[in-house]
Amino acid sequence: MNHAEKAEVFNKDEAKVNWHDKALWYVREKRDTSAHKVQGWEYLRELGSSIKANVLSNLDEYLIQFETNAKKNGVHVHWASNAEEHNNIINSILEKHQAKKVVKSKSMLTEECHLNPFLEKKGIEVIDTDLGERIVQLAEEPPSHIVLPAIHKTKEEVDVLFQEHLNTKPSQGNPEYLVSEARKHLRDKFLKADVAITGVNFAIANTGGFVVCTNEGNADMGVHLSKVHIACMGIEKIIPQEKHLGVFLRLLARSATGQPITTYSSHFNKPDDGKEMHIVIVDNGRTEQLSREDFRASLHCIRCGACMNTCPIYRRSGGHSYDYAIPGPIGSILSPGKDMKKHSSLPFASTLCGSCSNVCPVKINIHEQLYKWRQVIVKEQKQPVVKKSILKVAGVVLSKPSLYGLAGKSARFALKHFPRFMIYNKLNAWGKARDLPEVKNENFDEWYKKRNKNG
Amino acid sequence: MNGIKKEIKMGREAILQSIKKNKPDLLPLPQINEKAFDEDINLLEVFKNNIALVGGSIKEIETKAIDAEIKTLYPNATQIANTSAKTSLGSIKISKNTDPHSLEHIDLAIVEGELGVSENGAIWVTAYNSIVRALPFITNDLVIILEKDKICLHMLQAYSLIDKRERDFGVFISGPSKTADIEQCLVVGAHGAMSLTVLLV
Amino acid sequence: MKVGLFIPCYINQLYPQVGIATLELLEKLGVDVYYPQGQTCCGQPLGNSGYEDDSKGACQVFVENFKAYDYIVGPSGSCIYHVKHHFDILEQTPEVKRVRNNAYELCEFIVKILGKTDIGASFPYKVGLHKSCHGLRGLKLGSCSEVMGEHFSTEEDLLNEVKGLQLMPLNRKDECCGFGGTFSVFEEAISVKMGKDRIKDHLDSDVQVITGADHSCLMHLEGLINRNKQPLKVMHIAEILNSSL
Numbered sequence: 001m002n003h004a005e006k007a008e009v010f011n012k013d014e015a016k017v018n019w020h021d022k023a024l025w026y027v028r029e030k031r032d033t034s035a036h037k038v039q040g041w042e043y044l045r046e047l048g049s050s051i052k053a054n055v056l057s058n059l060d061e062y063l064i065q066f067e068t069n070a071k072k073n074g075v076h077v078h079w080a081s082n083a084e085e086h087n088n089i090i091n092s093i094l095e096k097h098q099a100k101k102v103v104k105s106k107s108m109l110t111e112e113c114h115l116n117p118f119l120e121k122k123g124i125e126v127i128d129t130d131l132g133e134r135i136v137q138l139a140e141e142p143p144s145h146i147v148l149p150a151i152h153k154t155k156e157e158v159d160v161l162f163q164e165h166l167n168t169k170p171s172q173g174n175p176e177y178l179v180s181e182a183r184k185h186l187r188d189k190f191l192k193a194d195v196a197i198t199g200v201n202f203a204i205a206n207t208g209g210f211v212v213c214t215n216e217g218n219a220d221m222g223v224h225l226s227k228v229h230i231a232c233m234g235i236e237k238i239i240p241q242e243k244h245l246g247v248f249l250r251l252l253a254r255s256a257t258g259q260p261i262t263t264y265s266s267h268f269n270k271p272d273d274g275k276e277m278h279i280v281i282v283d284n285g286r287t288e289q290l291s292r293e294d295f296r297a298s299l300h301c302i303r304c305g306a307c308m309n310t311c312p313i314y315r316r317s318g319g320h321s322y323d324y325a326i327p328g329p330i331g332s333i334l335s336p337g338k339d340m341k342k343h344s345s346l347p348f349a350s351t352l353c354g355s356c357s358n359v360c361p362v363k364i365n366i367h368e369q370l371y372k373w374r375q376v377i378v379k380e381q382k383q384p385v386v387k388k389s390i391l392k393v394a395g396v397v398l399s400k401p402s403l404y405g406l407a408g409k410s411a412r413f414a415l416k417h418f419p420r421f422m423i424y425n426k427l428n429a430w431g432k433a434r435d436l437p438e439v440k441n442e443n444f445d446e447w448y449k450k451r452n453k454n455g
Numbered sequence: 456m457n458g459i460k461k462e463i464k465m466g467r468e469a470i471l472q473s474i475k476k477n478k479p480d481l482l483p484l485p486q487i488n489e490k491a492f493d494e495d496i497n498l499l500e501v502f503k504n505n506i507a508l509v510g511g512s513i514k515e516i517e518t519k520a521i522d523a524e525i526k527t528l529y530p531n532a533t534q535i536a537n538t539s540a541k542t543s544l545g546s547i548k549i550s551k552n553t554d555p556h557s558l559e560h561i562d563l564a565i566v567e568g569e570l571g572v573s574e575n576g577a578i579w580v581t582a583y584n585s586i587v588r589a590l591p592f593i594t595n596d597l598v599i600i601l602e603k604d605k606i607c608l609h610m611l612q613a614y615s616l617i618d619k620r621e622r623d624f625g626v627f628i629s630g631p632s633k634t635a636d637i638e639q640c641l642v643v644g645a646h647g648a649m650s651l652t653v654l655l656v
Numbered sequence: 657m658k659v660g661l662f663i664p665c666y667i668n669q670l671y672p673q674v675g676i677a678t679l680e681l682l683e684k685l686g687v688d689v690y691y692p693q694g695q696t697c698c699g700q701p702l703g704n705s706g707y708e709d710d711s712k713g714a715c716q717v718f719v720e721n722f723k724a725y726d727y728i729v730g731p732s733g734s735c736i737y738h739v740k741h742h743f744d745i746l747e748q749t750p751e752v753k754r755v756r757n758n759a760y761e762l763c764e765f766i767v768k769i770l771g772k773t774d775i776g777a778s779f780p781y782k783v784g785l786h787k788s789c790h791g792l793r794g795l796k797l798g799s800c801s802e803v804m805g806e807h808f809s810t811e812e813d814l815l816n817e818v819k820g821l822q823l824m825p826l827n828r829k830d831e832c833c834g835f836g837g838t839f840s841v842f843e844e845a846i847s848v849k850m851g852k853d854r855i856k857d858h859l860d861s862d863v864q865v866i867t868g869a870d871h872s873c874l875m876h877l878e879g880l881i882n883r884n885k886q887p888l889k890v891m892h893i894a895e896i897l898n899s900s901l
């Protein structure tokens with residue numbers, strides 16, 4: 001199913017759509033309020049964007065610098081060209097430590113690499129410890145949002161899920177109770193874990209350190225209680241200097257949830273005594289995206305989720321309708337670069353309203369990239385015959401004023417004389433829920449000519 | 456293990472080569488004009504408001520009143536781990552060699568913060584302050600003692616203030632742990648500390 | 657100052673009254689307006705569908721039609737946005753550049769170029785303003801709710817001067833209506849839902865007449881309103897500014 005079809009299914013339950021829309025709009029409003037409080041917000045975005053642009057233009061040097069510094073700090077650095085290499089590297093570290101139990105905090109990259117099923121097949125227990133991620137893990141679903149993975153679930157649904165998996169009592173979806181049960185359940189997992197896997201929000205070239213941001217404290221609970229810490233990062237997570245965190249940490253949480261900063265911004269530089277720290281640096285299609293001039297700025301993304309919260313389509317179609325690890329507007333410009341055939345409907349799942357580009361803390365021109373992907377997709381992917389021929393013909397007609405005069409007349413003629421049931425047939429997507437405009441007796445051209453004659 | 460090593464090496468070279476080939480011409484790193492963020496505000500007041508906003512509580516007291524204050528605030532806390540010299544409280548000895556797993560049932564941890572940031576209520580706590588990295592997270596309740604002349608305006612200032620440090624582990628803590636993952640309902644007390652009290656001295 | 661009147665294809669065919677109001681309004685303001693014959697379309701529907709290359713002919717026709725004018729004015733923000741933004745597919749001859757630079761959406765032309773906000777209209781109704789995304793975020797006719805800074809709005813400046821008109825504040829003041837050109841048919845379910853939600857906001861805010869500077873959004877909203885027999889009237893802002901009720 002393409003996006004439109006999945007969205008249509010999601011829209012069968014209008015009350016749920018309203019609920020979903022409202023929940024995310026609320027987050028968008030919190031973001032607005034929070035950003036309003038920052039003196040120089042737009043300048044801060046400007047900085048975020050130009051620092052990232054510099055990063056991409058000097059990425060290899062920064063990565064080498066990062067690696068050198070991290071190694072000096074006693075950190076093991078690994079490089080993975082693709083998901084398979086990434087998963088194998090992690091597996092080899094686990095094997096070396098005979099690790100059977102892994103706790104993992106949020107990392108969209110491991111989601112992208114399908115790490116969990118890979119490790120599970122090898123008999124390793126992988127527990128997602130971010131509450132939202134744990135919820136979708138128990139439900140055996142992918143996250144539907146990068147910051148709020150379980151935003152599509154009502155509290156009643158979570159209640160039922162927890163009863164089934166965590167033996168909780170029915171609570172009519174009492175969030176306090178459910179969180180406290182999850183805390184107990186996951187605490188046990190933290191205490192028993194051999195290895196902790198985390199994502200990386202920012203990796204700093206000039207220090208070799210990296211920062212992980214959470215609200216729940218799950219990354220730290222995992223890392224500080226296990227022997228080995230593996231941090232996975234896409235190559236684009238690099239920033240040049242530690243002071244640049246002063247720009248990005250000001251932007252990230254405010255854009256994401258409207259908080260002034262996440263509860264914990266943890267700065268990892270050296271492993272604790274007697275422990276191991278590994279960093280896996282992953283390409284998996286990113287250098288290819290880097291080669292595409294029109295689309296490379298998509299690599300600025302700091303995964304705040306703001307473009308999802310503001311997107312009127314995302315809010316009304318749900319994250320799963322995108323069928324990609326990263327949904328919403330940013331997912332729609334990243335995914336065609338990974339698999340154009342599979343994701344060819346995503347750049348069309350937008351009205352190009354531009355709200356995403358306005359909220360994006362690193363000023364990615366998301367809606368312009370959506371427009372550009374459309375041009376690429378039409379050229380490279382097979383298009384539905386009807387759509388294609390209509391638009392091709394339109395191109396010819398519109399370039400010839402004389403032909404156009406005729407076509408316009410016949411369109412109006414059809415609107416005026418065909419009975420409603422003809423126009424509102426199954427193929428007429430316009431007419432399913434909307435009336436067509438009432439047809440006037442003359443068009444503007446005709447009126448104008450008449451007026452000039454009379455005048 | 457040898458096979459893996461080789462593969463990793465290949466990954467590195469392949470990635471770096473590919474970047475070299477695909478990256479755009481060098482773009483300048485922007486100068487940051489910190490003046491653009493200047494604000495004439497009462498740092499202490501804004502800091503206090505932000506601590507409240509992120510779900511913490513904050514109190515200005517004298518150093519000698521800390522013990523009594525904590526006892527009133529946490530009358531039932533028996534397992535107390537303290538790493539600050541500003542208070543004599545503490546029932547559990549803690550050292551670099553303490554197994555963090557043994558801290559599972561701590562009621563209260565008391566640590567010092569090095570720096571507060573007024574724009575977001577975040578406090579910089581390092582491994583030096585907490586001795587055991589897990590301490591501020593695994594404890595049920597957390598008290599951070601902070602000197603009130605150590606509050607700066609925003610994160611850019613904060614990073615220049617902590618620039619010269621021993622870099623091993625440090626964390627900005629802003630409030631108690633929390634989640635809104637169930638229907639956007641904010642619940643305080645996720646995996647980390649259930650509450651945060653900041654004592655300004 | 658010679659002004660070329662640009663009447664977008666769908667307005668020409670389906671909403672001649674909007675074209676008429678625009679022309680009358682400009683004439684009332686003392687502008688020397690011409691309506692070049694042989695206009696087709698700015699090419700936007702093709703570009704937005706991914707067929708930008710096929711739209712070059714239409715874009716070229718547009719430039720030919722309007723190259724002789726000091727300003728090109730049209731009652732449709734999204735078409736003007738397309739001319740300004742997406743005519744980069746043509747070779748940038750001086751003519752193309754001139755046309756792109758001098759193309760103005762009607763409201764912006766009145767406020768910025770003519771320097772007028774009060775044009776002596778009266779319209780005693782409660783009005784809700786639909787800010788089209790291409791006008792707002794594309795042409796920057798006003799401040800957007802996502803962007804931090806001073807509030808401003810070209811359309812509001814004009815409507816606030818209309819006698820008797822009460823501009824009603826909306827709950828979501830600049831959310832997209834869901835038209836989006838071919839999006840309206842290829843993503844039918846979401847498009848309809850977005851439109852319904854916009855209409856509900858206007859109804860909840862006690863609006864009698866929805867207006868805006870982009871009739872394509874209004875066509876979509878009107879289609880829903882008529883189908884669902886809702887107590888709302890839809891009028892282009894040119895029609896309101898040209899009223900003396």
Ligand code: SF4
Nearest residue numbers: 301302304305307360
């Ligand atoms: S594209 Fe921008 S707004 Fe969207 S998640 Fe990335 S950083 Fe945030």
